[in-house]
Amino acid sequence: MRMKGPGNMFRSLVLAAVVGLSGGMTGAAQAKVVGLEAELQDWSFAGPFGTYDTNQLQRGFQIFQQSCSSCHSANLLSFRNLSEEGGPSFSEDQVKALAAEYTIFDPELEDGERPATPADRWPAPFPTELDARAANSGALPPDFSVLAKARGISQKFPFWAFNYFTAYQEGGADYIYNLLVNYGEAPEDAEIPDGQAWNNYLARGLAMAPPLDDGFITYDGEGVPETLEQYAADVTAFMMWMADPHLVSRKEMGFRVLTFLFLLAGLMYLVKRKIWADVKH
Ligand code: HEC
Structure with a gap:
């Protein structure tokens, strides 16, 4: 076997880097998954100077509150976080009023319960994991606290390596968005367990029925489309903030x-x- 000379080696390294880099630029847009290819979104919090969009976080909270939180807990979220700078930035009075709508159950209290205050954590929808499973035909709705950081799109080797250069770190958000907008009819040859809904993005059944649809929630502000895509983007942004508030x-x-x-x-x-x-x- 002929050994490569150092010059040759250097040339192939440079070549690999150049080919790789040019691939990497488009690579982020071509992330592959087992099911559908993830359509990467234009997140306001992407890139080295990205920031959360306060209005979007407020809308996302509305969706979380009115839909997702009836099944999903958010154990690391405190009411007071909702008025902190950089988040949905509700006023302290708004958060106080919001918290008062919820009840904290605690056997050590005289009556066993009291209204929540901004210092309390977001109350879980079910008292125990068993109850949560019982209400969801055996499946457990995962806690939302850090879910946006615990998921990601799959990228083929070597595309993930270029995330270091493109500063791409919105894989979790892109995963959740694509999951939410890609429910659909199961292909004929697909076998899915009873009670599961087919998801084209995951290419499998999911024990969560489509939680959103066009016109499902009425936004307070005007001019924001009330579409599945908009809802999905808003609630995803909120989940990203929850997982990575700083x-x-x-x-x-x-x-x-x-x-x-x-x-x-x-x-x-x-x-x-x-x-x-x-x-x-
Ligand atoms: C009726 C109950 C219910 C509601 C409402 C609901 N979910 Fe779920 N969700 C579930 C269950 C159950 C699972 C677990 C699915 C499984 O393991 O197959 C789940 C799983 C998930 C997952 C994780 C999928 C994965 O990668 O494992 C995400 C993300 C998610 N839900 C987002 C949402 C969002 C966003 C909303 C609100 C718009 C929402 N859910 C509303 C029951 C619900």
Whole structure:
């Protein structure tokens, strides 16, 4: 076997990098899954300078409250989070009033229950996991707290490697969006257990009936389409915020740190020149 010379090796490495990179640019848009290909969305929180859209988070909360939260818990969400900066940013009074609509059950209390306050966690829809399963023909609706970070689209090798360069980290959001908008008729040869709904994106049955449909929820504000796609995008954005509420400040800090390091590197270079100026090469 003939060994590759170092020159050859270098050339193939560069070639691989160039081919890979150009593939990577389109690669993110071509992420593959077992079922349908994920259609990547244009999220406001994508990219190094992305931020959450407050209005979208408020709409997403409305959908979570009126639909999803009747089955899904959100154990790490406190009412007060809903008025924190960078989130849906409801006013503190709004959150107080909202919390008061819910009841906290606690055997240590005199009456065993009390109205919730902003300091309380979001109450689970079912007292125990067993109850949750019993209400969902044996399946457990997963907790929403970090679900958007616990899911992702599958990308073929080597496309995921380019996420480091394109800063793509919205796989969880794209997964949830595609799942929500791609319910449909099962193909004839598909075998799905009783009580499951066929999902074209996952290419399998899901123990969750389509939770959203066109016109299903009336938005308070005007001018926002009341369509399945809009609902799906809004609730997904809300779930992403819930899973990663400090995303924006983390990105800001990252940018500041990089700027600082860049300036420091320049400074260090000048210092080095000064120190070695009198030394003969
Ligand atoms: C009637 C109850 C019910 C409602 C309402 C509901 N879900 Fe679900 N959901 C479930 C169940 C049950 C599962 C578990 C499905 C399974 O394991 O097959 C699930 C699973 C999920 C999953 C995870 C799928 C996976 O990758 O495993 C997501 C995401 C999800 N639901 C999102 C939502 C959203 C968003 C809403 C509100 C728009 C919602 N659900 C409303 C019952 C519900």
